[in-house]
Amino acid sequence: MTTAEKYVTAAYCAIFFVVLVYVAIIALKLQRLEREVDELVHKPAASEEPERETVTVG
Amino acid sequence: MGQVGRLARIPLPALAAASVVLVTTALAFVFFVAPNDQFLGFSQRIFYFHVSIAFTAYLAFGLGAWKALVHLWKRDPNADLESYVAIHQGVIFGVLVLVTGSIWAKYSWGHWWLWSENQLVLFLVLFLFYAAYFMLRYSVDEGPQRANLCAVYALFGVVLIPVSFLAIRLSQKFIHPVVFTRHGANFGGWIMVTYLITQAAVIVLAYTLYRVELAGKRLDARLRLLRESYA
Numbered sequence: 260m261t262t263a264e265k266y267v268t269a270a271y272c273a274i275f276f277v278v279l280v281y282v283a284i285i286a287l288k289l290q291r292l293e294r295e296v297d298e299l300v301h302k303p304a305a306s307e308e309p310e311r312e313t314v315t316v317g
Numbered sequence: 318m319g320q321v322g323r324l325a326r327i328p329l330p331a332l333a334a335a336s337v338v339l340v341t342t343a344l345a346f347v348f349f350v351a352p353n354d355q356f357l358g359f360s361q362r363i364f365y366f367h368v369s370i371a372f373t374a375y376l377a378f379g380l381g382a383w384k385a386l387v388h389l390w391k392r393d394p395n396a397d398l399e400s401y402v403a404i405h406q407g408v409i410f411g412v413l414v415l416v417t418g419s420i421w422a423k424y425s426w427g428h429w430w431l432w433s434e435n436q437l438v439l440f441l442v443l444f445l446f447y448a449a450y451f452m453l454r455y456s457v458d459e460g461p462q463r464a465n466l467c468a469v470y471a472l473f474g475v476v477l478i479p480v481s482f483l484a485i486r487l488s489q490k491f492i493h494p495v496v497f498t499r500h501g502a503n504f505g506g507w508i509m510v511t512y513l514i515t516q517a518a519v520i521v522l523a524y525t526l527y528r529v530e531l532a533g534k535r536l537d538a539r540l541r542l543l544r545e546s547y548a
Contacts (some may be wrong), residue, residue, distance in 0.1 A: 263358055263359040263360040263424060264359060266363070266420055267360060267362050270363045270366070270416075270421065271344075271363075271366070273416045273417060273420065274370070274413055274417065277409065277412060278522075278526075281409060282526075285530060285533060288533050288537075289533060292533065292536055292537060292540060295540055296540065299540070299543060299544065
């Protein structure tokens with residue numbers, strides 16, 4: 260490999276690396292959003308009042 | 318519906334597929350079709366992506382400023398977020414311009430950076446200006462005041478784009494290769510074809526990333542509203 264080829268390879272690897280890191284960050288963020296949506300989906304069920312026992316009146 | 322409206326309706330999977338196809342084609346052209354440059358030799362292959370990324374960074378900063386203007390003009394609540402995402406893309410592509418440019422400079426000039434080069438310094442000023450945008454954005458509480466401040470800042474920065482792009486072309490003293498002069502492009506044939514394919518690939522890739530990030534930010538904002546309504 261010539262010196263010029265090494266530098267060209269380094270430049271293209273740098274581009275690939277930066278785009279990859281960017282996509283990874285976006286993927287992590289989407290994972291976090293998914294987790295938060297899951298938490299919200301399960302929240303109403305947890306906060307619902309416990310069912311009261313029915314009693315006959317009168 | 319305008320061109321922008323039509324662009325926004327293209328589904329993300331289609332955009333992602335187009336990015337993959339175009340970037341792969343561009344890489345094939347760069348390494349297997351384009352001939353070696355007469356003066357710069359093999360190292361000139363860095364320029365196909367370096368120049369395309371630089372133009373795309375200018376486009377992203379321009380889009381950010383345009384959306385900032387739309388925000389100030391029409392008070393469109395989406396425009397602030399779109400301006401922010403466009404500037405974010407511009408900064409990421411700006412990093413790539415600086416990195417690939419420095420790698421080429423080290424090979425050709427023997428230096429990673431030359432402070433005497435106007436084009437380099439002006440691009441760095443533009444990059445740092447927009448990098449500081451994020452410091453401003455995150456130092457002010459969320460709300461209309463932050464959106465207005467950021468919009469005004471983004472609009473000021475757009476002045477630097479023509480300065481960075483054109484001013485050094487009027488200067489006689491430069492060693493940085495100038496791809497586009499007042500008389501047109503400095504190349505033709507397969508080099509031109511390869512450059513055009515690469516430019517299209519980088520623009521489509523940038524637009525795809527812009528749409529993905531924007532979708533994530535909008536989802537985050539909606540989720541926050543939903544969480545507040547549950548609280």
